Amino acid sequence: MASTACFMIVSKNDIPIYEAEVGTVPKKEDAAHQHQFILHAALDIVQDTAWTTSAMFLKSIDRFNDLVVSVYVTAGHTRLMLLHDSRNDDGIKSFFQEVHELYIKTLLNPLYLPGSRVTSSHFDTKVRALARKYL
């Protein structure tokens, strides 16, 4: 059961600090660019929606063809954005919560400057494992 999914973490100052293609579909170069474009375009909508609710998980806020953008916003306005074609809301919510915990662990690293790119391969491996598990 192949699924496309592109995951991105955008910091408070609108700087992407982590990007990954976590779907099970084999990678196609132009599709990857398109996914990024769709996620970046959804940022404005996230801004508006984030202030209307106090929940962290804003379900699906935007669509493009058959791909859906779901977003999870932390209190510090770090946005975890996922572009996917599946409809598994609970799985996506759990995925976001686990990645949130991972992100906080990264933040607690004193050598990590908040707002800079996350370059740890360990973080990358874990995110991909979580994606396989929940998506």
Next chain:
Amino acid sequence: MEGEVSESCVESLLAEIVLVVGHQFSERYTMDRPRFTDNLEAIKFICKDFWSELFKKQIDNLKTNHRGTFVLQDNRFRWLAHMSIDPSVQASGNIQDPSAMAENKSTQATGMHLYFPCGIIRRALSNLGIACAVSADISNLPACSFVIRIKA
């Protein structure tokens, strides 16, 4: 010779640490709770959860003028509770005799210890989306009050 550290030096040294620590605290302690809808909610979070995580107690008194200024009063500020300070110190004494000057220096030194908590509060609030300035008032230790002025 006493190793004098000037105030501006202290501020710049602490600025980097405060940036990271404030950010970490705000993300960590807001993890399990829903996000904040307005300024008052965020300040109340600072008074209760944030303060109890850092200082093991909640704020004793919160005052506001409803126009962007909040005064948080802590009657026994833990980080300064064991600092010895001459009880007869007047905050605005004249500097003519050397004994008064020594007392002003100790007040100044105590004041420098407050840069860190003020900075953390400011960074945590700015991470939650509220730009503000935080200052501390230690006219009667161990009670300490923090004044938060939200920039409109």
